[in-house]
Amino acid sequence: MNYILLIFSVIGGLVIGGLVVFLVNRYLLATRSKTILEEAEKEAEVIKKNKLLEVKEKFIHMKAEMEKQANARNAKIQSAEAKLKQREMQLSQQQQDLQKKKSETDAIRANLDTQLEMVEKKKQELEKLHKSEVERLEHLSGISAEEAKERLVESLKEEAKTQAASYINDIMDDAKMTANKEAKRIVIQSIQRVATETAIENSVTVFHIESDEIKGRIIGREGRNIRALEAATGVEIIVDDTPEAIVLSAFDPVRREIARLALHQLVTDGRIHPARIEEVVAKVRKQIEEEIIETGKRTAIDLGVHGLHPELIRLVGKMKYRSSYGQNLLQHSRETANLCAVMASELGLNPKKARRAGLLHDIGKVPDEEPELPHALLGMKLAEKYKEKPDICNAIGAHHDETEMTSLLAPIVQVCDAISGARPGARREIVEAYIKRLNDLEQLALSYPGVLKTYAIQAGRELRVIVGADKIGDAETENLSTEIAKRIQDEMTYPGQVKITVIRETRAVSFAK
Incomplete structure (x- = not known):
């Protein structure tokens, strides 16, 4: 029984303790909630005041902006009103002036009408007097007025013919003198504005070597190296007693240049045998072909000639390795192109077309094949093949009078070609x-x-x-x-x-x- 009572006492104590703890916690929780609510209300009040202040500041700022804009609009309206008033006054003044001028014009017209009436009356009187005088003259001379008029016209016609012929001769003489003077001025000015250096080419190239021992290596055993080099390049290689020099002879400058560069690489490398010679010559030939294309492109860019067909660009580059009477063909074509542009500008023609025709006028001298055609006609056919314009093709074909000139570019190209070739120092001749x-x-x-x-x-x-x-x-x-x-x-x-x-x-x- 005591245990049971003790248990119940403990349980009762626990229940009472739990109730006490629950009540205490509830009290503390209520107190804390109240504190949190009071703090939240205070914070909300502060936020509310801050927001109200911000709203007031924005309102004041917007009010000031609106007032500023309103003032600006009012100023513009006042300015526009002032301009309108000024314009209205000007229009009113102009209207008054027009009215005044109209009145003056009406007065002048009335005065002119009066004078015209008087002139008409006097004209009628003069006609009557003239008619009476003509009748009197016809009676005195014994011929009619028509016959006298015909005789006068015939005499005046003969005199006019004589004077006209003399006048025409004077004009023709003066025109010839002026034309000759103007032509000379244009030609001289063109020559003065375009002056290029002279490049002289020969049919041989001298290859310098450091010592005569290298000659033996170039010749090779029983001459096999020199024969292989001549066969690969198509150039005659002359090895004689000239100290430290080998002569490369060929009329084709491209072949000579290939042989010179190949020989330079072989001597520098030191390996000289037929297989190596063929390899180096093939490599140099490809290098020269690339250089030809690069030269053509650079020339076209320098002269401002755009849109050339790639094959025409290659032909222009080949001109670098061709000469005519000692004058380098590319230099001659560049000089001719610049002369053509200057002369076309002086004559009021298109300088770009003239420069293009001048650059291409001698492409017939550097074809890959050698047909039996004059170089001017061959150049014209090449230009037509690669879609050049008809006037440029005609200028190329007619610059040696081998076809009829159909455009003004043709005589310009012909004259500038002659100027470039004939000017002092341009070409060398023994x-x-x-x-x-x-x-x-x-x-x-x-x-x-x-x-x-x-x-x-x-x-x-x-x-x-x-x-x-x-x-x-x-x-x-x-x-x-x-x-x-x-x-x-x-x-x-x-x-x-x-x-x-x-x-x-x-x-x-x-x-x-």
């Missing part, structure tokens, strides 16, 4: 060959019957032929000039073109003693 060529020109013309004297002038670019007036007639001089030109073209080699002038004159000489 003195003996130069003198022989001039003598051959003169002797060829002297071989014709009736020719008295011949003179080759302007460095062989003009041949003057003097014929006897009693042996050749005027009609025959033109045929003689054509025949001489054809023989020179067929039988002789010369740079540019040769002008043949046949002179026939009759002279009567007397002496007063």
